[in-house]
C-alpha cells in the first residue's frame with residue numbers, strides 16, 4: 001500500500017487503477033484489466049458519457065492488417081479476430097453486443113512509384129500470416145470493373161479485413177467492463193499531483209481527489225493536455241478530419257474498403273458509401289466547424305476519378321471528428337516514462353488506427369500493469385522512449 005493511500009481514509013478515493021477517458025481505448029483497457037479480478041478496483045473517468053466530442057463514435061470503422069510495422073500488423077491480427085468474436089467476449093447476461101463486423105476486404109492502391117513499398121509491405125504481411133494478394137492493373141480491373149486503374153501501379157487486397165460499427169465496440173467494451181466491476185464516473189480530470197516518480201493524486205472538476213496506485217491516460221485528442229498535468233510532454237494533437245456519407249446513382253459491384261496514397265479512403269456503408277480525403281497537412285487543434293465546400297472541392301473529384309460512376313452521386317451528410325495525431329511519426333505511444341513517471345501509462349497518438357487496435361492496446365495495458373511487461377506482442381518500440389530520443393517509427397506507404 002502506498003503512503004498516499006494510507007493518507008486518504010475514504011474508500012471512494014482509493015481505487016487501484018484510474019483510467020482517464022472512457023472511449024474505445026479506455027474501455028478496452030477497463031475490460032482487460034477487470035477480466036480476472038487481479039486489478040482490484042478500476043475507475044474510468046469519462047466526463048462526456050454520451051461521447052459527443054470523442055473520436056470513437058465518429059470513426060469510419062475500418063479494421064485492416066495492411067501495415068508496414070510488425071507491431072501494427074500483429075495488433076491487427078489479434079484485434080480483428082477479437083472483433084470477429086466480440087459477442088463471445090463481451091456478452092452480458094446472455095445479451096450480445098452488436099458491432100456488425102463485415103469482412104468486405106481492404107484494398108490499397110498505389111501509383112507506379114509506390115509499388116516497391118507496397119511489395120516489401122506485402123512480404124512482411126504475408127510472413128506474419130496475413131492473407132493479402134498483390135494485384136497488377138489488369139487483375140484489379142477484372143476484380144473491380146467500376147474502378148479507373150490507368151494511373152495505378154499495383155494494389156494490395158486483403159479479403160479478410162473489413163469494418164465494424166465503432167460505437168457498438170465502445171459500448172460493448174464499456175458494458176462488459178462494468179459487468180466485470182469497473183466503475184464509470186462522469187468526471188473530468190483537471191490536475192495530477194506528482195510526488196517522486198509517480199502520479200499520486202488525480203484531481204477532478206467536482207473537487208474530489210483520487211489516490212490510485214496506477215493511472216492510465218486514454219484521453220484521445222486531449223491526451224497531451226492531461227499528460228502535461230504530470231509534466232510529461234506528448235507530441236500528440238487534435239487533427240481535424242472530415243467524413244461524409246453519399247449515395248451513388250449507378251449500380252456497381254460490391255467494393256472493399258479502398259485507400260490510396262493521396263489520402264482518399266472510402267467504403268460501402270448501409271446503402272451508400274462513407275469516407276473522405278484525409279488531409280494530414282491540416283494545422284493541429286480542435287475545430288468543430290464543417291467545411292461544407294470540402295466534399296465538392298476535394299473529395300468528390302478524387303472519388304469520381306477512382307470510380308467514374310460516382311460522378312453522379314448524392315451527398316447526404318458531412319461531419320468532422322479529430323484524429324489524435326502523433327506529430328513525431330503517426331504511430332501510437334504506449335507505456336510509461338520509466339524512472340520519471342513509473343505508474344502513469346499513456347495510450348494515445350493513434351492517428352486514425354485506434355478503433356482497429358483497441359483490443360490489442362487494452363490487452364497490452366493489462367499486461368504492462370498486471371504482469372509487469374508485455375506477454376504477447378512486444379510493443380516496446382511503440383513506447384515513450386522513442387519520443388525522448390526523437391526517433392520516429394513511422395509506417396511506410398499508405399498510413
Ligand SMILES: Cc1cc2nc3c(=O)[nH]c(=O)nc-3n(C[C@H](O)[C@H](O)[C@H](O)COP(=O)(O)OP(=O)(O)OC[C@H]3O[C@@H](n4cnc5c(N)ncnc54)[C@H](O)[C@@H]3O)c2cc1C
Pocket residue numbers: 020021022023024025026045046047048051053054055056057058059060061062063187188189190218219220221222226241242243320321322323324347348350351352353354355356357
Ligand atoms: C473521422 C474519423 C475516422 C476514423 N476512422 C478510423 C478507422 O476507420 N479505423 C480506426 O481504427 N480508427 C479510426 N479513427 C480513429 C479512432 O476513432 C480513434 O483512434 C479512437 O477512437 C481513439 O479512441 P480513444 O478512446 O483514444 O479516444 P476518444 O474516443 O476520443 O475517447 C477519449 C475520451 O477521453 C475523455 N477525456 C478527455 N479529456 C479528459 C479529462 N481531462 N478527464 C477525463 N476524461 C477525458 C473524452 O471525453 C473522450 O471521451 C477515425 C477517427 C476519425 C475522427
